[in-house]
Amino acid sequence: MDSQLLSRIESARCSLMAKDRIRVLDAEGNILLPAGETGRVSIPEYFTLSDVQDRPYFGENNTFLKVDVTPPIVLCIDDHGPVETDFLVLLAELIKQFNHEPVTIQNQYEVYKRVLLEELMASEVEALASEHQIEMEQERCVLTFQIVATESQSAKEMLEPILREQKAKDDRFVEMDRHTVVLLKSMEEIDGFDHDMRDLAERISQDLSMETGKSCIIGIGEPRRTLAEIGESYRESRRAVEVGRIFLPDEHIYLYRSLVLERFLMDTPRETGARYHSILFNRKNARLFNEEMLHTIEMFFAKDLNLSDTARQLYIHRNTLVYRLDKVQRQTGLDLRKFDDAVTFKMMLLLGKSGQDKPRPVY
Amino acid sequence: MASLKLDHIYKIYSGNVTAVSDFCLDIEDKEFIVLVGPSGCGKSTTLRMVAGLEEISAGDLFIGDRRVNDVAPKDRDIAMVFQNYALYPHMTVYDNMAFGLKLRKKPKEEIDKLVREAAKILSIEQLLNRKPKALSGGQRQRVALGRAIVRDPKVFLMDEPLSNLDAKLRVQMRTEITKLHQRLQTTFIYVTHDQTEAMTMGTRIVVMKDGFIQQVDTPQNLYDYPANLFVGSFIGSPQMNFFNAKLVARDGGVWAEFGSNAIRVPDSKIRLLTDESYIGKEVVMGIRPENIHDEERFLSVADGNLVEAKVEVTELMGSETYLYLKNDAKEGNIVARVDPRSTSHMGDTIKVAFETSRLHFFDKDTEKTILRRPD
Numbered sequence: 235m236d237s238q239l240l241s242r243i244e245s246a247r248c249s250l251m252a253k254d255r256i257r258v259l260d261a262e263g264n265i266l267l268p269a270g271e272t273g274r275v276s277i278p279e280y281f282t283l284s285d286v287q288d289r290p291y292f293g294e295n296n297t298f299l300k301v302d303v304t305p306p307i308v309l310c311i312d313d314h315g316p317v318e319t320d321f322l323v324l325l326a327e328l329i330k331q332f333n334h335e336p337v338t339i340q341n342q343y344e345v346y347k348r349v350l351l352e353e354l355m356a357s358e359v360e361a362l363a364s365e366h367q368i369e370m371e372q373e374r375c376v377l378t379f380q381i382v383a384t385e386s387q388s389a390k391e392m393l394e395p396i397l398r399e400q401k402a403k404d405d406r407f408v409e410m411d412r413h414t415v416v417l418l419k420s421m422e423e424i425d426g427f428d429h430d431m432r433d434l435a436e437r438i439s440q441d442l443s444m445e446t447g448k449s450c451i452i453g454i455g456e457p458r459r460t461l462a463e464i465g466e467s468y469r470e471s472r473r474a475v476e477v478g479r480i481f482l483p484d485e486h487i488y489l490y491r492s493l494v495l496e497r498f499l500m501d502t503p504r505e506t507g508a509r510y511h512s513i514l515f516n517r518k519n520a521r522l523f524n525e526e527m528l529h530t531i532e533m534f535f536a537k538d539l540n541l542s543d544t545a546r547q548l549y550i551h552r553n554t555l556v557y558r559l560d561k562v563q564r565q566t567g568l569d570l571r572k573f574d575d576a577v578t579f580k581m582m583l584l585l586g587k588s589g590q591d592k593p594r595p596v597y
Numbered sequence: 598m599a600s601l602k603l604d605h606i607y608k609i610y611s612g613n614v615t616a617v618s619d620f621c622l623d624i625e626d627k628e629f630i631v632l633v634g635p636s637g638c639g640k641s642t643t644l645r646m647v648a649g650l651e652e653i654s655a656g657d658l659f660i661g662d663r664r665v666n667d668v669a670p671k672d673r674d675i676a677m678v679f680q681n682y683a684l685y686p687h688m689t690v691y692d693n694m695a696f697g698l699k700l701r702k703k704p705k706e707e708i709d710k711l712v713r714e715a716a717k718i719l720s721i722e723q724l725l726n727r728k729p730k731a732l733s734g735g736q737r738q739r740v741a742l743g744r745a746i747v748r749d750p751k752v753f754l755m756d757e758p759l760s761n762l763d764a765k766l767r768v769q770m771r772t773e774i775t776k777l778h779q780r781l782q783t784t785f786i787y788v789t790h791d792q793t794e795a796m797t798m799g800t801r802i803v804v805m806k807d808g809f810i811q812q813v814d815t816p817q818n819l820y821d822y823p824a825n826l827f828v829g830s831f832i833g834s835p836q837m838n839f840f841n842a843k844l845v846a847r848d849g850g851v852w853a854e855f856g857s858n859a860i861r862v863p864d865s866k867i868r869l870l871t872d873e874s875y876i877g878k879e880v881v882m883g884i885r886p887e888n889i890h891d892e893e894r895f896l897s898v899a900d901g902n903l904v905e906a907k908v909e910v911t912e913l914m915g916s917e918t919y920l921y922l923k924n925d926a927k928e929g930n931i932v933a934r935v936d937p938r939s940t941s942h943m944g945d946t947i948k949v950a951f952e953t954s955r956l957h958f959f960d961k962d963t964e965k966t967i968l969r970r971p972d
Contacts, residue, residue: 399699402687423687425730433729436683444677445700447649447670547790549635549831553929 239303239332241365244269245357246328252311252321259308266307275310290319301326342366346408350376350416352465359462368461372404373421375457376467377435380414380475381442381450388412392448396441400434416468421457428489435487451475454489473497481587499581499588511585514566522565530558531570531579539576599661599674599751599784600626601647606656608642608808616642618808620656629778629785631799633792634831639808640788641756647786648677648754660752671701676750680757682741684729690716691725694743708747715746718780735766742777753778755787759794771797792832796820804828826881826964829957835886835919835932837957842882842926844875844958853882853956856926860902860951866958869968875958880967883957889933890950891920891941899950906931908945913937922949 244267247253258267263277281291281298291298292314299309299322309325311318339345345362348354354362363370381389390409397407397417404420417438424430435452442450453475455467470490478488481496499507515523530548534555537543545552559570568575601624608617617639624630632640645651647658649670658666665673676697684693691712698708716722719739729737738758745753758774759767775798778785789795795802796816804811804819804827812824823829829837842855844862851862870876890896896903906922909930918937921930933949941947958967 395700399696400685400688425686430686430730433683433686436681437685440677440679440681440683441696441700443650443670444648444697445669445671449650547636549790551929 240266241361242332242358243267243307243329245355245361246325246332248357249355250321250325252318255312255318256321256325257310259310261306261308263308277308277310290322297322299323299326301329303329303332339366342368342406343408346406346418346464347410349461350408350410350418350465350468352469356462363461369404370461371459372461373457373459374404374418374461374464374467375421375424375427375431376455376464376471377417377419377431378410378414378453378455378468378471378475379417379438379450380452381448383412387446389415389450392446393438393442393450396438396445400438416471418464427457428492431489432487439486449486451479452487453478454487456490481584495581496584496588499584502585502588504589507585507589511582511589514568514579514582515586519565522561527558527562528583530555531562531583534559534570535576535580539571539573541571600624601752601784601786602657602659603643603647604657604659606643606646606658607654608639608646608651609654616808617646620810622803622810622813624784624786627782627784629775629787629798629800631795631802632786632788632805633790633795633802634805634811636790637807638805640790640803640805643805644677644754644756644786644788647752648675649673650677674751675754676745676748676752677754677756678741678745678758680760682738682758682761684737684740686729689726689728690721690732690740690743693729693740694725694747697744697748711747711749712743715743718746718777719743734762735770738762738766738770739773742774746777746781750783752784752786753781755785757789758787760789760791767794774798793834796832802832804831806831822966822968822970823883823957824966826883826959829883829959829966833885835934837883837885838889838927838931840882840926841879841961842958843879844877846876851876853880853958855882856924858904858924858926860904860953861900862956863953865971866954866956866968869971870958871967871969875960875967879961881959881961881964883959884951884955886919886932886934888952888955889931889935890952891933891935891939891947895950895952896948902951902953903948904931904951905946905948908941908943908947911939911941911943920949922947 243258247256247258247267250256257265257275259275259277260266263275265271265273265275275296277298278291278293281293296310296312297314297318301307301309309322311322339348339362345366345368349359360370379389379393381392383389388409389412393415402420402423404422406418408416408418410416419434431454435454439450439452442448453471455470455474458464458467474488474490474493477493477496477500478485482488533548534544537547541552541555545555563569568579570576570579603620603622606617606620607615609615620643632643634640642651646653649668653666657664660673685696694712694715695708698711713722716725719742721736721739721743724732724736732740759770762770771794787798799816801813802816802819803813806827812819812828819828819832823832826839830839840855842853845852845854851867852859853862904924906924908920909923910921912919916937917934918939920933920935920941922933924931959965960967
């Protein structure tokens with residue numbers, strides 16, 4: 235039997251709770267799996283001769299099920315119960331899938347891509363990592379770069395020289411589509427995740443700009459300790475971009491872990507969000523919260539409620555700023571100079587954004 | 598080294614949002630040009646267009662004799678220092694500085710020579726083997742400058758490069774960049790929202806607002822002859838005091854009346870009026886804080902040009918004192934910058950002298966200056 239198929243069958247067997255009780259036999263009853271176990275299981279003659287398919291056969295001590303692969307195999311479990319039968323049927327289904335669409339992963343690159351897309355089971359990842367000599371236990375994190383590709387140049391082609399030049403020993407980059415490239419960054423030389431990852435992303439972004447004139451959006455997932463988990467990091471990096479572009483459209487680097495509040499608000503049902511948002515942002519306050527006022531308040535929050543810094547940044551007199559904040563307080567009862575009131579306001583403001591439709595993709 | 602010409606440059610974003618309008622500027626070789634203005638005025642967008650990071654919607658950009666509108670940033674012979682001076686965290690200072698050269702496949706020996714030369718200029722030779730995390734904010738900023746220097750560009754572009762540094766370091770780096778400009782003898786274009794940075798660093802300053810150039814001039818001229826109310830208020834700290842005033846001809850002279858106050862405008866100033874018809878009209882009068890005095894030696898020669906005001910707040914700054922004065926001519930405070938030995942105290946009602954030769958006048962509607970420059 236093809237070693238790759240056997241390896242996949244073993245992965246599938248190992249993924250079942252009853253793995254220790256299931257054996258994979260050849261047509262003569264020789265034990266193929268678990269690997270390392272030798273010997274033979276006696277298959278009832280009636281079952282061997284019959285052409286019954288997809289139906290379990292209850293022997294004296296075991297339940298058997300044939301699987302029509304090439305060469306055929308027999309699954310065996312040490313009981314007759316319905317649960318045991320279900321395990322065999324489930325495993326047989328999985329094996330048939332493998333047989334119809336055999337996973338032929340030719341190179342490391344493809345392994346990384348399939349793992350990122352979470353198309354492989356953990357046990358399969360392990361088997362493939364071993365086959366392609368990929369370190370299984372290594373802390374890595376995903377940076378997803380989204381760039382508008384041109385007709386003549388894909389995102390990968392634009393980024394490749396920079397990613398290659400900055401590459402640490404265990405870094406890998408993978409093209410997910412024409413506009414999306416993933417950098418699998420080894421955490422080995424990273425000290426202080428938030429700061430270092432932001433710096434790395436910013437540096438790459440600036441170098442990309444200066445080389446190609448192109449800008450990019452970067453999402454950064456959480457670090458993961460094993461290869462099998464990097465798909466989660468990739469999912470987080472994409473989620474960071476999705477959420478970040480709604481709440482922080484002026485930025486271009488989004489760290490999943492820095493967007494806790496925003497993610498929470500995105501998970502708030504739209505109706506609930508709209509209900510709370512309208513407590514402040516309603517017809518009565520429409521004139522108060524004009525563009526200038528909202529810009530003022532957002533800058534005040536960005537400057538950590540510091541009046542002088544905000545006034546300087548907005549190029550308005552400090553008294554003008556105080557006057558505007560007083561006006562908000564008079565009309566809404568919220569004194570934005572106070573932390574609690576500022577938090578309330580910020581939440582209600584963000585709830586308005588969370589109700590918006592998703593922004594269009596970068597490309 | 599190169600001159601630049603920005604010829605009727607526009608930046609228009611989708612939705613017909615105009616970020617930069619009709620920007621015209623000739624920059625001479627080796628000049629240190631500062632673009633300054635409040636946030637959203639278009640200064641960074643202009644710089645990014647020069648860098649090639651933003652497409653130019655209309656107009657022509659020349660670096661030297663070459664039109665570069667459609668030239669990729671890497672082929673413009675420029676180097677840019679960004680506001681965020683990020684470095685590759687896993688690389689040494691040396692490798693960070695060499696990065697751009699390696700991308701260009703320069704020979705190893707040449708890279709080594711250029712990196713070491715730049716490190717010497719910036720006095721960071723001893724840091725070359727360190728990783729960024731072992732550097733202070735100022736040292737990182739130097740490395741960021743080093744990345745630009747090694748490329749030996751014709752033009753250095755700097756987008757608020759000091760704004761992430763603390764106040765003390767900012768002052769120090771300001772001087773360092775000025776020295777660097779003198780040493781490299783290259784064209785610098787520098788963007789800041791900080792008028793002090795602009796005044797201390799630029800050979801010429803471009804003041805911008807709402808996407809339009811307001812004035813282009815030397816720091817001293819901007820300060821002394823602001824073209825409009827905005828420039829008058831933006832340049833100088835504390836900012837210029839403004840009053841709604843009326844120019845009235847009486848008693849053989851012209852008087853500026855504001856609130857219940859009146860001061861005589863010197864004839865030399867009146868001669869500079871662009872249009873005599875302003876006499877009898879409402880104008881905006883401006884005076885800088887340092888041109889308002891409370892010392893006896895000024896009061897005694899003020900020739901009646903005194904204004905009575907109540908001292909609401911005094912701020913001793915060490916080398917000077919700011920008086921925040923209340924007078925019926927102005928809703929807010931009048932700010933005076935006086936000698937630190939001033940005897941004025943909070944709550945006092947005092948007389949202050951306006952140095953009338955230093956008055957500024959602006960058209961109330963157009964906000965443009967109504968004074969010509971003296972010959």
